[in-house]
Amino acid sequence: MNISQNEELVRVEKVEKVFRRGSEEIHVLKNLDLSIPSGDFLALMGPSGSGKSTLLNLIGGLDRPTSGSITVQGERIEVLSESRLAAWRARHVGFVFQFYNLLPVLTAERNVELPLLLTHLSRAERRRHVATALEIVGLSHRARHYPRTLSGGEQQRVGIARAIVTDPTLLLCDEPTGDLDRKSGDEILELLQVLSRDHAKTVVMVTHDPHASARAKRVLYLDKSQLSAAPVA
Numbered sequence: 336m337n338i339s340q341n342e343e344l345v346r347v348e349k350v351e352k353v354f355r356r357g358s359e360e361i362h363v364l365k366n367l368d369l370s371i372p373s374g375d376f377l378a379l380m381g382p383s384g385s386g387k388s389t390l391l392n393l394i395g396g397l398d399r400p401t402s403g404s405i406t407v408q409g410e411r412i413e414v415l416s417e418s419r420l421a422a423w424r425a426r427h428v429g430f431v432f433q434f435y436n437l438l439p440v441l442t443a444e445r446n447v448e449l450p451l452l453l454t455h456l457s458r459a460e461r462r463r464h465v466a467t468a469l470e471i472v473g474l475s476h477r478a479r480h481y482p483r484t485l486s487g488g489e490q491q492r493v494g495i496a497r498a499i500v501t502d503p504t505l506l507l508c509d510e511p512t513g514d515l516d517r518k519s520g521d522e523i524l525e526l527l528q529v530l531s532r533d534h535a536k537t538v539v540m541v542t543h544d545p546h547a548s549a550r551a552k553r554v555l556y557l558d559k560s561q562l563s564a565a566p567v568a
Contacts, residue, residue: 343372343374345517346404348403348404348535349366351364351367364560365560371459376532377555379539379541380543385557391539394505410423426503428503432494434514439481443474443493444462446497447469450497454501467500468500471534495511495526504537
């Protein structure tokens, strides 16, 4: 199913998420609605504990809502079985985290190749995909370097290459510049802009940093289970 730029890609409807700690219920999200068009670069902001990362995990199929529905590219993901949901994530979602989660014993290119090992691609096809992803993030010349020899910004670029190597529908980023200095962070933000603008990727980024959110096409603030275009006073 092909979805054109600006057509709705993600719909979150009346979603609630409750965590239970013993007999206590913690309501993180309540009756939340959200629409994300294809090709969007959306920044989610809000105070700590407001549910930003929880919402990101729900959209990416890492968690399930207590109630409500999440539809991505026309498919209700919250009703999928665990095995089908895992297969859906592998096809449709690339995750970028604050900490790079690279395997230190693998080179950059082998780290990027990891998601492709779950596919039916041949070794030659996997290598072509890896080379393309590293070229997009500007690290072709560092392909055979190990994480310990890369700067923080370069390691995050490897993380982004790993996230895009399967050509995912969604790129979900949780504080992607949180562990970087300003210069390296700006380079990562510029790369996310390029992926959205030039490669038609739909990017959803959780951040606390107004400097980072200013790079997005759209900013929404989450507070007390309400999404708004401006911070709640």
